[in-house]
Every structure is written in structure tokens, then in C-alpha cells.
Amino acid sequence: MRSRSRIAASWSNGRTRLDCIRSCAPIHLRDTPDGVYLVGGAAGPLGGDDLLLEIEVESGATLVVRSAAASLALPGTGGASTVVINTRVAAGACLYWLPEPLIACLGCNHRILIRAVVEAGATVVWRDELILGRRGEMPGGVSNRIDVTLAGRPLIRNELRVGPGAPGWDGPAVAGKAAAIGSLIVISPELAHEPAPPVRLGPTAGILPLQGPAALATAAAADGRELRAVLETAQHLLAG
């Protein structure tokens, strides 16, 4: 299934306005007072799916994107599934991407490509959580690549790969025995004034200050709950 969805937010008359909210199955977008929700109509990305989501946040606007429940990456007949998220965040705009986790189910073959073009002076909080298989299940293949440019300079390029086809992913160099891995990227003008210090958030979790007014919290956790707790601590420390 091919789908193209889009959210565009701008600032007018003293508040954030959604100029565009276009859903295309299987992605359903719903505007709520709490943010725009990705509502799971279908189970989640199936093999063969090719989904694109565009997000634009204009100067002054604040956009929060959440999801109602975890999504499942499932195998399908059509080969790999791909989700591409293209984001542009203008100076003085804020984007909070805080969806529920993705669960990598046995046999899935899923790629996520996130490209964020962020202007100087923008605020971004971007959370990614990946649960490595349903209970007792080995995960299928997932690759999650995030590319952020800030003020025209590459800020972070990071691809995490798990499952069959990702050599050594469950070994002591990459994710070890973790059942859930995730990250939180925070970009904020405040971190330009007071750079984030490196912080240890547990034996396999920590905050890594990036080259720029930004930091990456990264974690390999025993389960989704522990992962969320660590990333929430990080969010609290980095973005108040």
C-alpha cells in the first residue's frame, strides 16, 4: 500500500493553526487538544507498505504528534515495508514527536527513514522507541535511520539496525540483551546557552551532547516501560 500524509502547522492570530492535515490510509491523523494523534486504523506497517508522512512547522507554531497505541511492524507478502518521515521545522517553531513504540514482530522487514531539516532557533523533541519482538518473540529486521540537519549542517545521522541481517545487533557492542531500545533527540536554543552535560541514566542509558545545541538520549532497556522511564527522565532534564 502506498500512502502520502501531511501535517502543516503555522502561527496565526496568536495561536497554532493546522493549515493541512491530510491522512492517507493506513495512516489516520486526528487533531485533538492534546496534539495530532496517529490513530491505528490498520495494525501498522505491513510488508510491502510504502508510507510517507510530511510534517511542516512554521515559525512560532508548536506541533505535538502522538499516537494512541503502539504500532506493530508485521511481515507481509509484498517484501519490505518502508516509512519515510520528512520534516521541516522553522526558526522559532517547536515540534514534539512523541508516539508510542513500534514493535518489531517476528519476520518483519521494516525500514524507517526520518529526515529533519531544522532551522537555527527551532525546538525539536523527537522520541523513537522500538520493542524487539512481542513477548518471547525474536524481532524481525528493522532499520531506523534518522538524519537531522540543523542550520544547514548535519547534526546527527544515525541508523540503528536490529534483527536478522543486522550482524552483531544483539551482541555486546550494539544492543546487548536489551528487549527495547530507543532514543530521544532534543534540539533547543536553550542548549546553545547552556550545553547539556553528559549524564548517565543507568548502566545502558545516557545523554550524549551533540555537536551543536542538541543532545541525544540513548538507551538499551530490559522492557518498554524501563525505556520510557529513561527517555522521560532525559526529556525532563533536556527540555524541562
Add this chain to the structure above:
Amino acid sequence: MGSMNLLLLADGRFPAGGHAHSGGMETAVATGGVSDLASLHAFLIGRLATAGLAAAGLAAAACTTKHPWDALDAESDARIPSPALREVSRRQGRLLLRAARALWPGSVLDDLGAACGGTPAGARPSVHLVGPHHPVAMGAAAAAAGLEPLDAARAAVFNAVTGPASAAVRLLGLDPLAVHRLLAEMAPDMDDSAHCAAAGSGGPLDALPCPGSILLDLYAQRHALAEGRLFAS
């Protein structure tokens, strides 16, 4: 002359400080992640597929000498989220550049030295911070030695795998023959990674591989603060 220079550049005895770095192995051993041959193997496979591949891509791109040094520098920063590892990378890059300039003097390495601040006698406080990232220095050194991008990728991959392997021999007292047999078994994968990394060396830099590894990043942060460490990283 090319392949002889590749052997020189990749040799563990190349005097650029490599022997003092464990590539995360010291912390992996300290935290129990690596304790025997099997766990060493798992570590090395993961390191090859992540840090090794990322370094090889940057080294191969640098070796083309087609990309601006500052763009390669930014691409390196973006692929190393751990600040401790960024510093280690620059330190090793600085030492490699110094050694390579003594071996293969010429405009390639002079340009790189000038672009990354060098260490002119007047530049006092920044001495500790400047220097090219290690993979960039590796690629530039390979170019200066008349080598191809694929060779640079090979050297980077070899360095990424054999460094921690020899650290494991020293830290755990593993049988060096068994560890080297393991390296020989990994040789085809190392070659594949080098080819894969070199394939995109002339293309856009954002398309270079950027595989991350959560534990290597966290180990590096932890190691930088560790008491009584034996290795520099």
C-alpha cells in the same frame, strides 16, 4: 607500491597511538559483556557492522580528496553521537596525521592539516581540541600514500576490528592464536564491509553509511570517567 603502503598504514605498529585504544573493549570487559571468545566474536561482528562501517565510509570518501575537508568533518561529527568518542576520534586523527605527514609529506596532508586548524605554535588553548577525525585522517593518509578509496576503507575496517581484538588478548589473556583465527574467519566480512563503504565514496556525503551502536557510545562515555583505566578509550 600501493599495497605495501596499505600494509604500513594498517599495521598495528604504525606509530599513531592506536595501541593505547581498546575501541570500547576495556569497558565491555569491565561490565561483563565480553568475557570469552564467543562474546568477543559477537562484539567484533557488531563493531565491524557499526563503528567499522561508518569509519570505512568516511575514510573512503576522504581518500577521493574530492570532498571539502570541512564537510567531511561535519559528517564525521554527525556520525559520532558520543562526545567522548568525538574527542578520541580527533585525538587519534591528529596523531595519525602527524605520523602520516612524516611518512608521506605533500599537499594532501598539508591541506588537511591547514583545514582542521593544525597545531601552529601560536594556537595555544585549542591544541587539545583540533585535529581531523580519525577516519578522515586515515583516508587522507591513504591518498597521500598513493592508495585507493577501497584501501582506505580496508585500513579503517581492519583498524576497527583488530584494535579491540588485541585489547581483548591483553585484558582477558585469551589465546592469541584463537583470537587470530577468529579474525581470519571474519576476513570475508571485513572485505565486504570495505567494498560496501567504498562504493559510495565519490557520491554525496549524506548517503555514506551511518550505523550507530548504543553500547559503544555508552561505553565510551563511561570509560572517559573510569578510575584506573589502562586504555585511552
Add this chain to the structure above:
Amino acid sequence: MPPETPPDRLRPLRVGVGGPVGSGKTALVAALCRMLAERLHIGVVTNDIYTTEDADFLRSQGVLDDNRIRAVQTGCCPHTAIRDDISENLEAVEELETRLAPLDLVLLESGGDNLTATFSQGLVDRQIFVLDVSGGDKVPRKGGPSVTSADLLVINKIDLAPMVGADLEVMRRDSVARRGDRAMIFSSLRKTDGAGEIAEWILSEVAQWAKPSSVRG
């Protein structure tokens, strides 16, 4: 050589301090810093397995500011870091020299090693080798590159000689046989001014080094 290396003599004298584990290298470095602090600007690079206790020790002794000490890790191979691949040490030395310029003296303590460990000429200008009597009075006779070629041989812990049955006269004789008229000093660093003679040796080497017309030895 890279152009950034300042020409000799515009930089301080670099002195390596080597010797077996526990022979008194750190004690000597501390004593020298204490005795010479008034007269020389000193930086220290240590290859010891460095902990904050070491730093605390030196700081609490008022020996040297923390920022004048750099620790270099040697990856379990102390002799490699001072002889075969000196780059990490060289980097640390140059960083100190640049940051704290002008320095008169940099002391570089190697990790404890064996009798064959010597410093590279690319790293230091003079080397001191510290033995102690507790290894037995036969050690100088064994020779080895460090005993024969060090610019100064220190035989330390002579206060213990009676207890371990070491004959200092034998050590002196063997050392002269190995080293000819190169300098050799007995010391006991337990005593307050136990490093006095060694400090004098350092001062004369620094004076030699700084003299524009001096010819390098």
C-alpha cells in the same frame, strides 16, 4: 617532521623517569617537584595507572597543581608508549608545553616495567632510571639497555639495604662497570631532602639545555 614542532631549545627539557614497578618513580617525581617548584616551571606526564587518588596525593602534598599533570593510558604496554609508539605521550607533553608555556622542565614517568624499557629519543632529552635495593644488589650487574644507557641511574631505598642484605658497594662497582662515568646516585626518598642530589643533577641539565650555545649530548 611536521612544521608545528617547535625547534629544540625553545621548548623545555624533557626528562623521562623509568624503572621497575614500585622502585620509587612517583616518589622521585613528587620530591623533585617539591624541591624545584620555586626555581623551575614544571609539567608532569604520568603513564602510571592513574586514579584520582594519585592526583589527590600530589595535590594534597601541595606538589603540583592538577592542571600541570597529564595522565596517558598505555593500553597495558608501558614500554610501547615510551619507545615504539610515542605519539600519545608526545601529544600530552606538547599539550602541557603549549598550555603552560613557558615551562623549564617536563618530567615523564613511565609505567613500571622491566630492565629493557628505554625512552625513545623522539620523546625525551634525558632519561633517569630508578632501581631500588630491594630487588637485590645483582640488578645493575644484569645490565640491560636501561641500566647501561640512562643518563642518570638512581639506586633508591638505600634505607632498606641492611634489611634486604644489599651491598651498595657491589651495586656501585657493577654500575660503573656497565655505565662507565655516567651519573649514578644513591637515594632514600623517605628522607626529607632525599632527592637533593638528583635535583642538583636536574638543575645542571636544565641550565645546559637552556644555554643557547650548548651542544646537545
